[in-house]
Every structure is written in structure tokens, then in C-alpha cells.
Amino acid sequence: MPRWKPDAVDRLQDAALELFAEQGFERTTVAEIAKRAELTQRSFFNHFADKREVLFGMSAKLQEEVVREVEEADDAGPPLDTVVRAFGVVADKLLEQRRDVVARRYAVIAANPELLERELGKNAALTDAIADALRRRGCEPGAAFLAAGAAMLAQQAAFRTWTRPGETRTLRDLLPAAAEDLRTTVGAS
Template identity: 65%
Template sequence: MPRWEPDGVGRLQAAAFELFAEQGFERTTVAEIAQRAGLTQRTFFNHFADKREVLFGLGSEFQEEIVREIAACADTLPPLDVVVRALQAASDTMFEERRAAVTRRQEIIDANPELQERELSKQAALIHAIAAALHARGLDPETALLTAGAGMLVQQTAVRRWTQPAESRPLRELLSDALHSLRTVATQTTDQRVVPLET
């Protein structure tokens, strides 16, 4: 028999997820989470840097996936398209099948400012990772950061719609839509009008 029940990290994540959903983030104590997972408060902090972090375990995998996709993408594509395609690929494998779970997680986060801060922080980290991946493809750092920011703007817009009950389309499509919306917003200008040129 093993000395400890397996997958302590997973049990802590599950317990935290449940308790946050049941009674909210603030009214849940770390000791409480650990107790439900059959562990100690001290053990919780051995695995997670702080109370918030327990909700953001999947973030790093998502980031790695995206960086991989960007590195693997065709060289001829415009940078913003590269980013959005990477987001689409990662979405297919990591989001599409878990819509219910993702949505519930988002509700927990939306209900608490501290968690929102942490999520913004993770998004910022993702932006920098994307920018680094673009820079590795030869883009200058300034433009890379701007492009990464634009990409995450697209991602946020798409996910916001995807997690709404009325929406049933795949995230991949919503990403394409959001990219188109951003291009529309960015293209409208005073001193010049642009029109598509037939190829």
C-alpha cells in the first residue's frame, strides 16, 4: 500500500474548486481546502505559491502548447494570423471539450477581484511568451509584443462569447470572428479609407 493517497495536487485542486463554487473564494479557508483533500494547510503551500494559484494549474500547459504552435507555423503567414491560428489549435485540444468546466471556473473567477487579478497576470505572462515566440521567428520585440497583445485581445473577445449560454459555436470560429472584428475596428480611420483588393 502506498504511504499516501495518490495525486495530492489533484485532490487539492478539486477540493478548492468545489469549495470556491459552494461558498465563494473569500469565505473558503486554505485549511478547509486541505482538510477536504485529506491533507494539511502546510502541504497546500508546498504545492501552490498562494491560495489563488490552485485555480490556475492548466495555464502553463496552454502556454506551452501555443508557443509550440507558433514555432511550427508557416513562415509566410502574417504574425497576427500566426498567433490566432496557434490559439485556435490550442483551443481545439484544451478548451472545446470542457466547456462546462471552463465556464464554471470562469464564474468563480468573475465573482472575485483577487482571482481576476491573477487571471490578468496569467494573460500578461502569456502575452510575453507569445511575443518571445514571435521574436524567435524574426519579428522585432516591439512589434512582437504589440502583435501578442492583439492576439490575446482576440482570445479574450472570443472566450467571452464562448462562455455565454446562448452561444453554441466552436471557439475556433469565434476566434476567427473576433479577429475579423479587431481588423474592422483597427481599419476604420480618418485620413484614409481602405478597401479589399481582389487578387
């Protein structure tokens, strides 16, 4: 009874996330991941440089897409909204179909200080890249820095809601509300 087999990348990612959650990131080997996915180590290394890459392989793609969306946005509104809209488009494309995988990935990262620092480094690089993209759109450097940081903050707030058990709204739905919450919190006087 052959069962339907999803893509090797998905199977390896699922197997890795299961094992990281069960026994910790450090204690999991590539051999175990390949075995759980019913694939060879060679197949693993065809897709990932190492086990860390299973967690962070998406970062470059995500950054590239967000930056492109910001650069190509044709709205002339506040930079925070431009970035939040860009996040929404990219979330629909890259994250929405795998809420469960993304949430499990984050749980693994949050449980390991070293991985968390790596994740924070990726987020800082993304923030810088967004600020650069805003500058290329004519935004003044100081405002670009603040708008990029504020957008990351709204994105993190939306992400926290999105990964709550039972939550059904999409990230794209949640992002504008998070930006509004930030405006209220920051602007209240």
C-alpha cells in the same frame, strides 16, 4: 452501488469550483475541498500546492503549448493570424472539452479582485511569451508586441462569446471571426 469515479484531479477541481462559487474563494479551505471530493487532504496536496493552484495550475501548460505552436507554425502570413491559429489548436486540446469548468473558473476569478489581478498577471506573462516567440520567428520587436497584444484581445473577445450560455461554436471556430472583428474595428476609417 459504487458509482463511476472520475480522476482525482477532476473531482478536486469540480469540488473546489463548486465551493468557491457557493461560499467564496477566501472562505473555502482545502479540508472542505477534499471532503466534497470524497478524497483526503493528502490526495489534494498530491495534485495541487494550494487552493490557488486549482485555478491557475493550467496557466503554465497553456502558455507552453501556445508558444510551441507559434514557434512551429509553418505559415508565413501576418503574425496575428499565426497566433490566433495557435490559440485555436491549443483551445481544442486543452479547453474545448471543459467549457463548463473553464467558464465557472472564470466566474470565480472575476468575483475576486486579488484573483483577477493574478489572472491579469498570467495573461501579461503569456502576452510577453508570445511576443518573444514571434521575435524568434523574425518579427520586429515593436510589431511582435502589437501582434501579441492584438491576438490576446481577439482571444478575449472569442472567449466572451464562447462562455455565453447556449453558445455551441468552438473557440477554434470563434477565434478567426474575433480577429476579423478586431481588424474591422481598428481599421475602420
